[in-house]
Amino acid sequence: LEVNTSWVVARKIPQTLFGLFFEEINHAGAGGIWAELVSNRGFEAGGLNTPSNIDPWSIIGDESSIYVQTERASCFSKNIIALRMEVHCDECPAGSVGIYNPGFWGMNIEEGKTYNLLMYIRSMEPVELTASLTCFDGLQNIASADIVDNNVSDWRKIELQLFARGTCRTSRFELTTSKRGVIWIDQVSLMPSDTYKGHGFRKELIHMLMDLRPKFLRFPGGCFVEGEWLRNAFRWRETIGPWEERPGHYGDVWKYWTDDGLGYYEFLQLAEDLGAEPIWVFNAGISHNDEVDTTTLAPFVEDVLNSIEFARGSSESTWGSIRAAMGHSKRFPLKYVAIGNEDCEKQLYQGNYLMFYNAIREAYPDIQIISNCDGSSKPLHHPADLYDFHVYSNATFIFLMKDKFTRTSRKGPKVFVSEYAVNDATDAGNGSLLASLAEAGFLIGLEKNSDIVHMASYAPLFVNDNDRSWNPDAIVFNSWQQYGTPSYWMQTFFRESSGSVIHPVRITSSYSSSLEASAITWKDNEDMFLRIKIVNFGSHTVNLTISATGLQAGVDTARSTVTVLTSSDLLDENSFSDPNKVVPVRSGLPGAAEKMQALLVPYSLTSFDLAL
Numbered sequence: 001l002e003v004n005t006s007w008v009v010a011r012k013i014p015q016t017l018f019g020l021f022f023e024e025i026n027h028a029g030a031g032g033i034w035a036e037l038v039s040n041r042g043f044e045a046g047g048l049n050t051p052s053n054i055d056p057w058s059i060i061g062d063e064s065s066i067y068v069q070t071e072r073a074s075c076f077s078k079n080i081i082a083l084r085m086e087v088h089c090d091e092c093p094a095g096s097v098g099i100y101n102p103g104f105w106g107m108n109i110e111e112g113k114t115y116n117l118l119m120y121i122r123s124m125e126p127v128e129l130t131a132s133l134t135c136f137d138g139l140q141n142i143a144s145a146d147i148v149d150n151n152v153s154d155w156r157k158i159e160l161q162l163f164a165r166g167t168c169r170t171s172r173f174e175l176t177t178s179k180r181g182v183i184w185i186d187q188v189s190l191m192p193s194d195t196y197k198g199h200g201f202r203k204e205l206i207h208m209l210m211d212l213r214p215k216f217l218r219f220p221g222g223c224f225v226e227g228e229w230l231r232n233a234f235r236w237r238e239t240i241g242p243w244e245e246r247p248g249h250y251g252d253v254w255k256y257w258t259d260d261g262l263g264y265y266e267f268l269q270l271a272e273d274l275g276a277e278p279i280w281v282f283n284a285g286i287s288h289n290d291e292v293d294t295t296t297l298a299p300f301v302e303d304v305l306n307s308i309e310f311a312r313g314s315s316e317s318t319w320g321s322i323r324a325a326m327g328h329s330k331r332f333p334l335k336y337v338a339i340g341n342e343d344c345e346k347q348l349y350q351g352n353y354l355m356f357y358n359a360i361r362e363a364y365p366d367i368q369i370i371s372n373c374d375g376s377s378k379p380l381h382h383p384a385d386l387y388d389f390h391v392y393s394n395a396t397f398i399f400l401m402k403d404k405f406t407r408t409s410r411k412g413p414k415v416f417v418s419e420y421a422v423n424d425a426t427d428a429g430n431g432s433l434l435a436s437l438a439e440a441g442f443l444i445g446l447e448k449n450s451d452i453v454h455m456a457s458y459a460p461l462f463v464n465d466n467d468r469s470w471n472p473d474a475i476v477f478n479s480w481q482q483y484g485t486p487s488y489w490m491q492t493f494f495r496e497s498s499g500s501v502i503h504p505v506r507i508t509s510s511y512s513s514s515l516e517a518s519a520i521t522w523k524d525n526e527d528m529f530l531r532i533k534i535v536n537f538g539s540h541t542v543n544l545t546i547s548a549t550g551l552q553a554g555v556d557t558a559r560s561t562v563t564v565l566t567s568s569d570l571l572d573e574n575s576f577s578d579p580n581k582v583v584p585v586r587s588g589l590p591g592a593a594e595k596m597q598a599l600l601v602p603y604s605l606t607s608f609d610l611a612l
């Protein structure tokens with residue numbers, strides 16, 4: 001393998017090449033990175049017709065002692081449903097009558113930590129309630145606090161902290177009373193007090209994202225943005241402002257309710273916390289089953305312009321002032337928007353696209369606009385800065401896609417591969433080594449074609465193990481554990497690529513059809529590195545002589561390393577019980593030199609990092 005590191009043939013990779021695509025799918029947000037522990041906190045999920053289902057809330061006690069039902073009784077006009085709890089016993093045994101919420105398949109409560117409870121109550125009588133966190137279906141109490149209040153005839157906000165005396169991964173939140181009477185309850189939130197920077201993100205999960213050093217964050221989804229029906233699509237305006245006043249909505253594609261605590265503002269905040277460019281995918285007036293006619297699209301266009309003003313308008317502007325009131329007077333640097341998701345073939349897309357495009361271009365000429373139409377094999381019918389390209393397939397197909405953009409026209413918009421993955425069940429399982437190697441080959445191809453491909457992100461990012469509606473995913477978690485699939489770890493090989501310099505490589509080998517390689521150089525502070533990544537997508541051990549020409553400095557052998565991602569079986573996966581079965585292994589590289597021998601084990605991704 002020959003690497004030519006001469007600057008004459010080198011090219012800079014775009015600063016934004018590798019990033020993340022976050023979709024509210026598989027409970028990635030609600031019950032995932034958004035740390036809210038209460039599910040259906042406003043009792044809104046059962047719908048507006050009362051009485052409605054309060055799932056997953058349940059009663060404690062039997063029907064002779066307690067009766068609950070939802071009513072249109074809230075003090076919040078946009079989410080009018082509240083719970084009416086009627087207790088029939090005079091001296092109910094402590095803790096035996098009330099309601100409980102199990103969160104998202106159990107709440108992870110940890111000894112020594114505090115949890116912030118915030119809720120609204122109302123009653124004609126003084127109330128005596130106990131808020132507690134319990135384990136084993138209520139048998140063990142690990143945190144509790146009493147709420148005694150004589151002044152609740154109007155809705156009253158209750159705020160207190162619960163201190164955990166024990167650890168329980170599947171706790172539930174209980175609200176009980178010993179006193180006869182009627183109490184209305186609404187907007188019950190329980191958050192760990194140690195979320196990332198107090199921004200509401202679950203720390204371990206955001207740290208896994210940070211470890212990939214993403215350069216952009218595409219949000220809030222793909223199909224989630226569209227909805228099966230427009231009435232269930234993501235509407236940014238309903239997700240901003242005080243959380244108590246957000247109506248929440250049912251995501252009808254992935255079939256679950258979200259309280260929208262993780263709303264448009266929080267996505268912008270997440271991008272900022274990750275040091276990533278926000279990419280706002282908005283609904284193009286098109287869902288899976290209905291479309292807004294272009295002639296009546298004007299209010300939707302106005303709404304999108306408002307969303308941009310919310311992100312980047314001054315604190316004095318109409319929408320920027322709402323952002324500032326939420327705690328972020330600084331503008332969010334929104335520079336990319338995508339008009340819809342996978343909607344190119346929809347009847348009204350072309351017309352709707354142009355309406356959005358023209359309005360955004362005029363108001364915000366610097367914003368990069370992303371089209372849903374694939375321009376890789378023929379020119380687009382409309383202007384765009386980038387076009388979206390999605391690919392899901394089997395491992396061989398994805399590996400061979402490494403050459404896809406070599407043949408693409410260099411004229412016109414740049415490529416955004418915003419969703420890629422091996423998702424064939426046989427090849428990928430729940431996330432296999434094989435899938436990750438095929439994807440690595442594809443990404444190396446994207447690096448080489450990064451004069452035209454400017455962005456790429458794996459999909460989907462997260463899965464809560466209790467709701468696998470899409471398989472595989474990069475990060476698997478439950479209430480208290482998380483691990484990366486091999487596809488997650490594969491991405492760590494590319495975290496230095498964005499903004500680095502790519503050099504031509506040439507492989508001469510009888511196995512070259514199953515090999516793919518790239519070479520990049522980058523600076524880490526004052527230290528310079530050359531990274532040669534090679535995927536061996538075949539069953540043979542390959543011996544290569546690597547020679548690098550044009551190096552301006554010698555190789556510092558002592559600081560050079562080699563990192564390998566492989567496993568004994570190509571279908572090996574990680575799991576909660578064996579999270580590190582397929583992870584990169586890094587070691588010293590005593591033979592590191594301008595000319596050196598390399599051994600590539602079958603089905604592997606190897607990174608030779610030479611310190612210069």
Ligand code: AHR
Binds near residue numbers: 023223224341390470
């Ligand atoms: O990533 C899962 C889904 O795949 C996305 O919602 C959609 O854009 C694509 O079809």
